Amino acid sequence: MTGWVAVAGLGPGDEALVTPQVRAALDAASDVVGYIPYVARIAPRAGLRLHASDNRVELDRAAHALDMAAQGRRVVVVSSGDPGVFAMASALFEALEAGPQHWRALDIRVLPGITAMLAAAARAGAPLGHDFCAINLSDNLKPWALIEKRLRLAAEADFAMAFYNPRSKARPDGFARALEVLRTTCADARPVVFARAVSTPQEELRIVPLTEARPEMADMRTMVIVGSSLTRVIDTPRGPVIFTPRSA
Ligand code: SAH
Secondary structure, eight states: OOOEEEEEEOBSSOGGGSOHHHHHHHHHOSEEEEEHHHHTTSOOOTTOEEEEEOTTOHHHHHHHHHHHHHTTOEEEEEESBOTTSSSHHHHHHHHHHHSOGGGGGSEEEEEOOOOHHHHHHHHHEETTSSSEEEEEOOOSSSOHHHHHHHHHHHHHTTOEEEEESOOOSSOSSHHHHHHHHHHHHSOTTOEEEEEESTTSTTOEEEEEEGGGOOGGGOOTTEEEEEOOTTOEEEEETTEEEEEOOSOO
């Protein structure tokens, strides 16, 4: 039996946003590995072993997946959204780089998913219609000074910005500082999207000017999108729609 590893993105939450390619890999798998809430999204079936682990053990989890594949198992490592965006695909390659030589002969594939940024943008309109950047606001894996520098320079370069991991119980203050940095660079009316739990029953969407953006509007299930200087809001009977025109 030939083993393999597929690092797959489950999308933002809605089952309709799981790609057929990811669905097929899950159907063919003998083992699913991942963070507890993501593995909880996989329906149990005979012949499928589920290995749920805590956050922050990404490298151990990746090594476990590679080890099982080397023993002939068919392993899907699950992430939410896209596995290459602040998620398990890089962790898997870090483990591969540091691991035994025979792992490099394994069949390893990365199966893309719909990342939270794109699901949130689509829900709000088209805020990423011109040049944009994505920044992870968690300082778990990088110093806060680097985050502030990137925020400052991205605002100066007039990118629209998508923020992952804006705020958590363990990091209650960083996002307030991020908003302060933006307030020193961007106009007061700059639109900000708070898109929470997009594509799930808990979904909430808010579009506010930068002056009205408050740290408490974001949590770990929220994607924050800040428009560029050209981003505009249109009022419609179904609520505000935000877009960035294609030309600068
Ligand atoms: N690999 C994932 C991102 C992991 S980082 C992806 O591609 O989407 C986790 C962060 O993603 C969360 O803190 C939040 O900012 C964002 N996120 C994930 N799912 C979301 C959803 N359904 N709605 C809004 N934001 C979400």
